[in-house]
Amino acid sequence: MAYFDVHTQESLIRKWARQLRAVVASDRSQVPIASLAQARGISRIIEIPLHSDGLLARDGNELVIYLNKQLGVSRQRFTCAHEIGHTYLGNPLLNDSSTKGEVGKDKGCYVEFTQQNSIDEYLCDIFAVELLMPREAVESLLNQYGASIRCVQRISSIFGVSLSAAAWRMAELDRENLGVIWFKKMGKPNCPEDVRLRVHWGVFPHQQRTYLPRYDSAKADSLVVKSFLSGQVVEGPEKMDIGSVRGLKHLVCKRFYNTVLCLVFDNVPASRVTDSHLKTLPI
Numbered sequence: 001m002a003y004f005d006v007h008t009q010e011s012l013i014r015k016w017a018r019q020l021r022a023v024v025a026s027d028r029s030q031v032p033i034a035s036l037a038q039a040r041g042i043s044r045i046i047e048i049p050l051h052s053d054g055l056l057a058r059d060g061n062e063l064v065i066y067l068n069k070q071l072g073v074s075r076q077r078f079t080c081a082h083e084i085g086h087t088y089l090g091n092p093l094l095n096d097s098s099t100k101g102e103v104g105k106d107k108g109c110y111v112e113f114t115q116q117n118s119i120d121e122y123l124c125d126i127f128a129v130e131l132l133m134p135r136e137a138v139e140s141l142l143n144q145y146g147a148s149i150r151c152v153q154r155i156s157s158i159f160g161v162s163l164s165a166a167a168w169r170m171a172e173l174d175r176e177n178l179g180v181i182w183f184k185k186m187g188k189p190n191c192p193e194d195v196r197l198r199v200h201w202g203v204f205p206h207q208q209r210t211y212l213p214r215y216d217s218a219k220a221d222s223l224v225v226k227s228f229l230s231g232q233v234v235e236g237p238e239k240m241d242i243g244s245v246r247g248l249k250h251l252v253c254k255r256f257y258n259t260v261l262c263l264v265f266d267n268v269p270a271s272r273v274t275d276s277h278l279k280t281l282p283i
Contacts, residue, residue: 009119009123010123010126013085013088013089013123013124013126013127013130014126014127014130016088016127017085017127017128017130017131018130018131018134020036020039020040020084020131021036021131021134023039024036024039029137029158029159029160030077030158030159030160031081031131031132033045033077033080033081036081036084036131037065037080037084040084040087040088041063041087042056042063042064042065042083042084042087043062043063043064044059044062044064044065045064045065045067045080046064046065046066046067047066047067047068047069047076048066048067048068048069049068049069049070050066050067050068050069052068053067053068053071053075053079053082054066054067054068054071054076054079054080054082054083055083056083056086056087063087065080065083065084067079067080072162073160074156074160074161074162074165075162077132077160077161078128078132078161078162078165079128081127081128081131081132082124082125082127082128083124084127084128084131085123085124085125085126085127085128085131086120086124088127089120089123089124128165129165129168129169129172132159132160132161132165133155133159133161133165133166133169135173137158137159138155138169138170138173139173141154141155141158141170142170142173142174147170147171147174147176147178147263147265148252148263149233149252149254149261149263151170152166152167152170152261153166155169155170163256163261164182164201167180167182167203167261167263168180168203168205171203171204171205171206171263172203172205176265176266176267177206177207177265177266177267178206178263178264178265179202179203179204179205179206179207179210179245179263179264180202180203180204180261180262180263180264181199181201181202181212181242181245181262181264182199182200182201182202182259182260182261182262183197183198183199183200183218183224183228183259183260183262184197184198184200184258184259184260185197185198185228185258185259186198186200186215186258188215189215196217196218197217197218197224197225197228197260198214198215198216198217198218199212199213199214199215199216199217199242199243200214200259201214204245204264209244210243210244210245211243211244212242212243212244212245213242213243216242216243218260222238223235223236223238223251223253223262224251224253224260224262226253227253227254227255227260228255228260230255231255232254232255233252233253233254234251234252234253234254235250235251235252235253236250236251237249237250237251237268238250238251240264245264249264249265249266250264250265250266250267250268251263251264251265252265
């Protein structure tokens with residue numbers, strides 16, 4: 001697959017995800033991952049210690065998905081759906097010659113990072129999102145709750161996915177120019193003792209080439225920090241300067257354990273359902 005063909009491939013991978021869900025999952029909210037894997041020729045799903053979230057490998061004549069046993073159930077479901085996506089893309093791990101050494105070891109079933117491999121990883125994430133969270137059902141929740149923290153929580157609960165995956169899908173299908181940034185209380189690799197609320201992950205599906213420097217820290221007087229300290233939903237305008245996300249934005253922030261989910265709107269969304277009722281919920 002050539003780099004310039006990525007948009008065509010994205011359309012195809014979404015189509016394949018919908019077809020697989022329709023054949024195996026019918027109208028169930030939480031798709032049966034094991035059945036989906038079997039439908040794609042994967043014989044076993046095994047939890048073991050891994051340095052990554054998961055991988056697809058060949059064990060003799062069988063295809064096997066290995067999952068990091070330390071991940072939560074919702075994260076494992078997404079990872080498993082991601083690995084199923086590789087069966088559509090001709091992943092190098094499916095070749096007998098690619099699996100050298102024992103699975104789970106540093107020298108095991110890992111593919112050398114290339115531009116093509118990064119595209120495939122992106123496409124498999126898209127596959128997982130489309131497979132686990134069908135468009136029509138998520139759009140129905142968006143119509144009910146608007147783009148909000150509450151909507152993210154409902155998507156996560158109904159479809160058995162992580163809050164991160166749910167936030168990504170909501171941002172992708174929302175009509176607003178919505179982005180998502182997760183801040184996590186952590187240090188940096190070169191300075192682990194300097195613990196702050198730092199950029200951990202983010203997605204801006206309606207903007208091309210958005211740059212979010214990981215480990216960039218939230219300012220002490222930011223809404224992100226205020227939400228973390230209070231445990232409440234904090235909402236309002238704020239001037240941002242994180243990578244290519246710059247200028248006055250409308251933020252909605254909510255703490256979840258040692259992280260803060262930050263919804264980033266270009267403007268105040270007129271039709272958004274307020275999250276004020278979440279202020280009394282436990283973090």
